[in-house]
Amino acid sequence: MEKIFAYLNESQTEAVKQIDGPILILAGAGSGKTKTITSRVAYLIANGIPASSILTLTFTNKAASEMRQRALSLLDEQLTYPPLLCTFHKFGLLFLKFYMSKLDRSNNFVIIDTDDKKRIIKSFDIDLPVPLIASEISRFKNNLINPDDAISAAQMQNYKKIANIYKKYQDYLIQNNLVDFDDLLALPYEILQKDEELCKEISNKYQYILVDEYQDTNDLQFKLLEKLASQHNNLCVVGDDDQSIYGWRGANIKNILEFDQVFENTKVIKLTKNYRSTNAILKAANDLIEHNRNRLGKELQGTKEEGKGVEVIHHDDENNEARYIAESIKKMIDSGVDPKDIAVLYRINALSRSIEEGLNKAAIPYKMVGGLKFYERAEIKDVIAYLRVIANTHDDFSLKRIINKPKRGLGKATIDKILYLGHQHNCSMYDVFNNHAQPLQEQISKKAFGTITQFFADILAIKESLEESTYDLIDNLEETFAIKNSYALLPDGMDRVLNIDEFYGLYRDFIIQNPNTTLEAFLNDITLQSDQDQIDDRSISIMSIHASKGLEFDYLYVIGLEEGFFPLIGDGCDIEEERRLGYVAITRAKKELTLSSTSSRYYKGKRAQLGKSRFLAECGLSKGSLKLDRSTSFKKGTLVKHKIFGVGRVLEVSKVKREYKLKINFGGTARDILASFVEKI
């Protein structure tokens, strides 16, 4: 027990010791949130509460495994049954494995990811944008609207179309026993809603429920939690309303703002002591977030020294910005700073390019967090598709992906004919080959039929070998289809081969760790898995602000502080959420923070003229510490271009506060313009 409280402050201790009833822990950035949750789990167990009655839900696998490790390390005894600590989706998966039959569906379903979902929608041959439909279907499911209700509720033409596609999509999933990410939450809810007895039973099983990053929950997750806690209301949620940055993805900030109104007698505990950043950095963060109205309100209190002031830099364009930042990073590394303590953040991924170039030129190794995910890489998806077809020869969706990969002469024409026959007989492509070989042979070339025959024979041979050994699957697969070889010949082939090898390694590890497992179990496991970020020790990190959530760096640069880029302005943009993003960005910094803006950026094929972000002023930083841009050297006679006034010639250069003021002759009219508003030509 001593171990648990050894490093907790007063409010953290209070949060840990509060056992019963609804609890809202408002944990500011860097206030020891993870420590508090994990200590609470350990405390419950140390007080005799069975580990099996504690359920902790997170959003990412990474957070789940980190918490599991930390919670267990606080306990003296080894537990035979560790508490269930997993993502919402993993919980849904486990639940459905037990109770899918309540929906008259079998529990050997396959989970599909977003990409799979889009491919299915696309195969319906529609004239609306696929991403739009995908997100609308998501919205329907998260609002628990079934396809028939969606159709009858649809008013506008396009919505009728979308609702009909939704129905078709859902039928397809049920027919092929597929489950998408939304289903992993929606179906368990549906079951709990229908079966009151089961709901009671489950709620009684999990007497203590903890939720991490509660500000990111959506309506469905909230409803699911309500069901799970219905028998006891022992629901402890931890989050920070000021760090809610996933509204665009359906997260409802009201869940956290109104938690204490929905759950009676909620105990609210605020963790506001920040153990991460210097006071100068915290002041900027506090000043910025204070401009939001929609918040519960709390101010971070520092525990560190004042620190160096937040540096604000300005350049004329992104190349000079990148050069300056790369140079100063280089200096830091040369003076002994560990590269892994340095990071550059941006609001949109498109801004990474100039920074990458700058770092490359300065020969600074960097790692881009986010970007293309391991499991989203084409070569990995191909291998997974092979495994899926082996697991289930009727998986048309995966079969289509690999039937001609590597190229074996089965083009679109042949595949379309098989699909057409499948449609006619209402069966899978494999069934067309197996049960309707005659009409198929009549319609496609002899050569193509021979190729298909060989292909399925190979697949079935591998499938059979699975009964002997799951471990040898990879060797059999490579021996038969030589997938790696087909990639090795491509321009960036070696990287792809390495990725495939890494994936094969993951498979073998899984089999070794779960000797009695099945291929299906492996496939479902990896669909729920995202990348465990391995931040390389010798590289600095660059990433979007969203990707930086939960991380911290000694030396941090945030670029693109311009109106239109950050805050991003456009439909679907919410200025308060943008501000929270700014807050998240700033609070990632521990020792030194640099905020950077430019006068113009190349974006979507055009050079855009930009004004400084309002956030700089809101942090109290746009005046005062502004540095002059050394790379901008306007002289008398320089030709410049202005967004409105067009091309002109500089007549005079003077300084106003920290900016250059130019007198420019625009076609006979002299005007005073600040240097950051014109571009040299």
Added chain:
DNA sequence: TAGAAGCAGATTTTT
């Protein structure tokens, strides 16, 4: 069937 050329569209992203 497969590579070449032409065209629209381009925040943030975990599961």
Added chain:
DNA sequence: TCTGCTTCTA
């Protein structure tokens, strides 16, 4: 400007 997708042509 760059990418990914569709259409065109050998």
